[in-house]
Amino acid sequence: ALEKRHKFWETQPVGQFKDLGATNLPEGPIEPATPISDVKQEPYNLPNLYEWVTCDMNSEEVCNEVYVLLTNNYVEDDENMFRFNYSKEFLHWALHPPGYFRSWHIGVRVKSSKKLVAFITGIPARIRVRDEVVNMAEINFLCVHKKLRSKRLAPVMIKEVTRRVHLENIWQAGYTAGVILPTPISTCQYWHRSLNPKKLIDVGFSRLGARMTMSRTIKLYKLPESTVTPGFRKMELHDIPAVTRLLRNYLSQFIVAPDFDENDVEHWLLPKENVIDSYLVEGPETQEITDFCSFYTLPSSILGNQNYSTLKAAYSYYNVSTKTPLLQLMNDALIVAKRKDYDVFNALDVMQNECFLKELKFGPGDGKLHYYLYNYRIRHALNPSELGLVLL
Numbered sequence: 001a002l003e004k005r006h007k008f009w010e011t012q013p014v015g016q017f018k019d020l021g022a023t024n025l026p027e028g029p030i031e032p033a034t035p036i037s038d039v040k041q042e043p044y045n046l047p048n049l050y051e052w053v054t055c056d057m058n059s060e061e062v063c064n065e066v067y068v069l070l071t072n073n074y075v076e077d078d079e080n081m082f083r084f085n086y087s088k089e090f091l092h093w094a095l096h097p098p099g100y101f102r103s104w105h106i107g108v109r110v111k112s113s114k115k116l117v118a119f120i121t122g123i124p125a126r127i128r129v130r131d132e133v134v135n136m137a138e139i140n141f142l143c144v145h146k147k148l149r150s151k152r153l154a155p156v157m158i159k160e161v162t163r164r165v166h167l168e169n170i171w172q173a174g175y176t177a178g179v180i181l182p183t184p185i186s187t188c189q190y191w192h193r194s195l196n197p198k199k200l201i202d203v204g205f206s207r208l209g210a211r212m213t214m215s216r217t218i219k220l221y222k223l224p225e226s227t228v229t230p231g232f233r234k235m236e237l238h239d240i241p242a243v244t245r246l247l248r249n250y251l252s253q254f255i256v257a258p259d260f261d262e263n264d265v266e267h268w269l270l271p272k273e274n275v276i277d278s279y280l281v282e283g284p285e286t287q288e289i290t291d292f293c294s295f296y297t298l299p300s301s302i303l304g305n306q307n308y309s310t311l312k313a314a315y316s317y318y319n320v321s322t323k324t325p326l327l328q329l330m331n332d333a334l335i336v337a338k339r340k341d342y343d344v345f346n347a348l349d350v351m352q353n354e355c356f357l358k359e360l361k362f363g364p365g366d367g368k369l370h371y372y373l374y375n376y377r378i379r380h381a382l383n384p385s386e387l388g389l390v391l392l
């Protein structure tokens with residue numbers, strides 16, 4: 001990463017690789033906020049053929065155009081065998097949290113054909129860094145059509161979303177990526193737990209272990225039909241206050257974590273079919289909520305396989321254990337995911353996930369996920385276990 005020139009990122013208020021050794025730089029904002037009147041009022045220039053469009057994700061038609069762009073042009077694994085296939089319901093959920101700004105859902109169209117060829121989004125989020133709660137934008141879904149790659153469109157998209165975020169008097173952002181950019185605040189490993197090993201091997205996601213037969217592999221990953229924890233049930237509307245208390249308390253131990261209130265918990269954690277699943281453990285006598293686990297649904301398209309077109313994947317989201325061992329709680333999450341026909345359960349090594357990954361038969365993924373803050377310096381990179389933030 002040191003010899004690589006980052007012509008765009010070297011111009012941005014982010015930790016720079018050249019500053020890696022320096023320990024005298026203060027933690028916190030890199031550039032000060034400016035008066036809104038000093039923010040560039042008009043959009044950045046796009047190449048002539050293209051125009052900006054604000055995407056109303058409440059419009060079925062626009063949401064579908066975004067869905068089609070991402071389905072064909074969004075993130076692939078390193079071997080280009082799979083591509084994220086976020087559903088329309090998922091995109092609607094991901095982009096409409098409390099206080100969202102439609103102006104932060106930014107598209108680029110071809111002027112003549114009106115075809116959507118690029119996209120980038122921001123959503124507002126209160127993120128605590130140590131004991132500072134910072135109003136940030138979470139940036140996601142940056143996508144340039146495969147035919148328009150390597151034309152330096154991404155820097156323009158990034159500058160435009162930055163400008164629109166600044167207009168709302170927000171000066172920091174958080175984002176994650178599979179690529180190394182100046183400069184990660186933490187680098188996490190992702191892990192996969194097979195639920196449908198036969199399909200995973202058929203599509204090339206997994207390989208049959210040495211000295212393993214298919215039937216031995218199926219038996220290795222077998223799970224019980226029903227969950228084992230007494231009082232384990234789906235989260236419901238009336239659980240929001242208790243889940244908020246439980247989650248806020250749990251997340252307070254991490255250096256970087258969302259500062260969720262009840263409105264945020266209602267949006268991000270109340271179950272939504274095929275989008276977000278949340279379960280909790282309610283004590284028998286006291287009705288006290290002692291534990292919580294959640295996962296989101298993000299399928300991947302399987303590129304070039306005759307028998308299957310989609311991998312149904314669950315991604316570990318926020319989990320809290322105060323009474324039920326995290327190992328047992330997450331095993332119940334696996335049991336639920338298997339029963340709901342997921343092929344694989346994914347998790348990052350963030351928070352306390354390290355403690356269950358190996359024991360629950362997760363295998364390491366083939367890449368890393370890097371976490372970034374924009375215009376906010378962290379003196380030392382964090383261990384994944386110091387991160388309490390999961391981005392979609």
Ligand SMILES: CCCCCCCCCCCCCC(=O)CSCCNC(=O)CCNC(=O)[C@H](O)C(C)(C)COP(=O)(O)OP(=O)(O)OC[C@H]1O[C@@H](n2cnc3c(N)ncnc32)[C@H](O)[C@@H]1OP(=O)(O)O
Nearest residue numbers: 006007008009140141142143144149150151152153154171
């Ligand atoms: C205060 C508010 C602040 C808000 C903004 C905060 C910052 C938000 C930042 C965004 C966070 C997004 C988070 C997110 O969405 C989750 S990460 C997923 C990103 N999307 C994909 O991987 C989809 C498939 N790939 C593409 O669509 C294109 O390859 C993209 C569009 C990725 C790059 O298009 P391209 O045609 O391949 O490339 P050029 O246009 O020629 O541009 C090359 C320049 O772009 C830099 N680049 C490449 N990938 C990047 C990435 N993932 N983040 C940031 N920068 C990235 C690259 O280093 C180079 O700059 P450098 O020369 O300096 O090295």
Ligand SMILES: CN(C)Cc1n[nH]c2ccc(-c3ccc(F)cc3OCCn3ccnc3)cc12
Nearest residue numbers: 075076077082084176177178190346347391392
């Ligand atoms: C987080 N969010 C910003 C999407 C995103 N962008 N870039 C990424 C790179 C890796 C992961 C990731 C995160 C957790 C995980 F268990 C597996 C992952 O990727 C596997 C490789 N892969 C990529 C596409 N299909 C399969 C997500 C992302």
